[in-house]
Amino acid sequence: MNPTEELSLVSRLGRPEHQRQAFEELVRRYGPRLYRQIRRMVYDHDDTNDILQNTFVKAWSGLDSFRGDSRVGTWLYRIAANEALNFLQRRKATTGIDEAPQAVTARLAADPYFDGDETELLLQEAVASLPDKQRMVFQLKYYEEMKYEEMSAVLDTSVGALKASYHHAVKKICDFFDAHD
Amino acid sequence: MMKEEDIIRKKCGAGNPFRVPEGYFEHFTSDLMARLPEKAEGPASATPLRRPRRTLAAWYAAAAVLCGAMFLGGYHLRHNRAPQAAPMAQSLSATEAEDAYMDDVLDYAMVSNHEIALYLTDAY
Numbered sequence: 001m002n003p004t005e006e007l008s009l010v011s012r013l014g015r016p017e018h019q020r021q022a023f024e025e026l027v028r029r030y031g032p033r034l035y036r037q038i039r040r041m042v043y044d045h046d047d048t049n050d051i052l053q054n055t056f057v058k059a060w061s062g063l064d065s066f067r068g069d070s071r072v073g074t075w076l077y078r079i080a081a082n083e084a085l086n087f088l089q090r091r092k093a094t095t096g097i098d099e100a101p102q103a104v105t106a107r108l109a110a111d112p113y114f115d116g117d118e119t120e121l122l123l124q125e126a127v128a129s130l131p132d133k134q135r136m137v138f139q140l141k142y143y144e145e146m147k148y149e150e151m152s153a154v155l156d157t158s159v160g161a162l163k164a165s166y167h168h169a170v171k172k173i174c175d176f177f178d179a180h181d
Numbered sequence: 182m183m184k185e186e187d188i189i190r191k192k193c194g195a196g197n198p199f200r201v202p203e204g205y206f207e208h209f210t211s212d213l214m215a216r217l218p219e220k221a222e223g224p225a226s227a228t229p230l231r232r233p234r235r236t237l238a239a240w241y242a243a244a245a246v247l248c249g250a251m252f253l254g255g256y257h258l259r260h261n262r263a264p265q266a267a268p269m270a271q272s273l274s275a276t277e278a279e280d281a282y283m284d285d286v287l288d289y290a291m292v293s294n295h296e297i298a299l300y301l302t303d304a305y
Binding site: 016019020027028035036040052115122124143173 | 185186188189192193195197198199200201202206209210213214216217220
C-alpha cells in the first residue's frame, strides 16, 4: 500500500460513517499477509484461522486507540505477533512441553494444505527447533523481508537484538542442514 | 552471515508452501465483518459493573424495608398493650393500616415490589 492509500485508509478508519467499510478493506489487504505470518508460527490452518480472527477482532475493538504513530500494517503485525506468541505459550502451558520439531514435520507432511517437498520439510524442522520469538524474527526477515526498524516496532525489541537474533537463527539452520547432509 | 542466508535461499527458496482452502479469504472477510459488533457512538468509557441508579434503588429498598420493620415493631408493641375489645376487627384494620403505610412508604421511595424482591433474594 503506498503512503497516499495508507493515509486515506487511516483517515476513513477514524470517521465513524466510513469506519466499517475501511476496516473491511483493511481485512482484505492485510488478511493474507497476516495469515502467512501466523501460519508459519503455528503451522495448523484451523489454529491460524482462530488467531487471525482474534487479531482483527482486537484491532476493531482497539481502533480508537490507533493514533497513526506507526503504519497500520505494523500495528496489525504487532497484534498478530502477540496473539500467535500467546497462543503458543498457552499451548505449552496446557501440554507442558514444546512440540518437537520432528512432530511438526510429521504433521506438515500429513497436512493437505502444505505443498512443501523434502527440503522444505527439512527447513521447517530446522525453523521449528528455534525458540518462538527467534522463529518469528527469522520468518519476518527471511520470508516477509521486513526491515529491522519495523520489526523492532512489531516485536518491541531493539534493532541490535533483532540483528543478533536473526544471525543466530540463520547459523542454527545452516548447522542443521550440515548435520543432515 | 549473508553467505549463510544465501545458502538457505539457494537450497530452499523463500516460497510459501502453506495453502488455504478454496475461497478462504473471501469467506473470512465476510464472516469476520458479520461478527464485528457495532461501535458505540461517543468516546468509549469503562462501564462500571454496577450502575449507580440500581445501587441507589437498592439503598432506597433497604431503607424502606427498615422503616417498615421499625413501624410494624412499634405498632405491635403499642397495640399489644391496649385492651382488645374486638380482636378480629382490630386485627383486620391493623393489617390494612400496615399495608397502606407500606404502600405509602414504597411509593414515596419509588421502589417497586419487584426491586424489593430482588433485594431480598440478593439478586442486586
